[in-house]
Amino acid sequence: MTLSGANLLKKIFPLEQFTESQFTFKAVKESDILNELKSLKRKNASGLDNFPLGLLKDAAYALTTPLTFIINLSLKTGVVPSEWKVAKVIPLYKSGSLAQIDNYRPISILPTLSKILERAVYKQLMAHLERHSLLFEYQLSTIRKEADSGKATGAVFIDLSKAFDTISHSVLLN
Numbered sequence: 458m459t460l461s462g463a464n465l466l467k468k469i470f471p472l473e474q475f476t477e478s479q480f481t482f483k484a485v486k487e488s489d490i491l492n493e494l495k496s497l498k499r500k501n502a503s504g505l506d507n508f509p510l511g512l513l514k515d516a517a518y519a520l521t522t523p524l525t526f527i528i529n530l531s532l533k534t535g536v537v538p539s540e541w542k543v544a545k546v547i548p549l550y551k552s553g554s555l556a557q558i559d560n561y562r563p564i565s566i567l568p569t570l571s572k573i574l575e576r577a578v579y580k581q582l583m584a585h586l587e588r589h590s591l592l593f594e595y596q597l598s599t600i601r602k603e604a605d606s607g608k609a610t611g612a613v614f615i616d617l618s619k620a621f622d623t624i625s626h627s628v629l630l631n
Contacts, residue, residue, distance in 0.1 A: 480582070480585045482532040482533070482578070482581055483532075483581060484529045484532070484533075485525060485528055485529060485532070485577045486525070487521050487522060487525045489577070490521050490524050490525045490528065490573065490577075491517055491518070491521045493573045493576060493577075494513055494514060494517035494520060494521065494524070494573070495514060495517050497510045497513055497514045497569065498510065499511040499514065501569075502545075502566050503566070503568070503569060504543070504544060504545050504566050504567050504568035504569065504571070505540075505543050505544070505545045505568065506540065506568040506569070506570070508568070508569055508570075510569060513569055513570075524570065524573070527570075528573065528574050528577055531574060532577070532578070537571070537574065538570075538571075540568065541567070541568050541570055541571035541574065542567075542571070543568070544565035544566055544567050545565070545566040546563050546564070546565050546566075547563070547564045547566065548561035548562070548563060548564075549561060549562050549563070549564045579604070583601075
């Protein structure tokens, strides 16, 4: 008995294996957003929106419900408010001559509300990756260490769900 390429793949990789670990965003709770707002540090810089962090912190109880609604709508639709995507870029002097542009590195300061959305995404994504053991421990500790130290940390996700529809099964099997 010979198996076709598609049947062989189904036998090796049962569909249930992938559907169990499929990621979808869940609605964030108002209590989580309230905690984020209350934990803001007044001394941190604000983005182009120029919202003073102290104002956001002081108005946390009034802002929690509408901000939770906006964040949940963003998670559901995959659309981030355009104003939350624009950063204030500040040149930070490293060393050497002050007149040389190469002696500065750009710092991008995003609006505070976009940072709250980013933290909600980060928490859900990391919980999913841990729950389904999708990262090796070394990867996970490196990602956490870099993110916790404030460094830009990224990931690349590739959706291969339709890849087998476009490749020659005989070539793949060979």
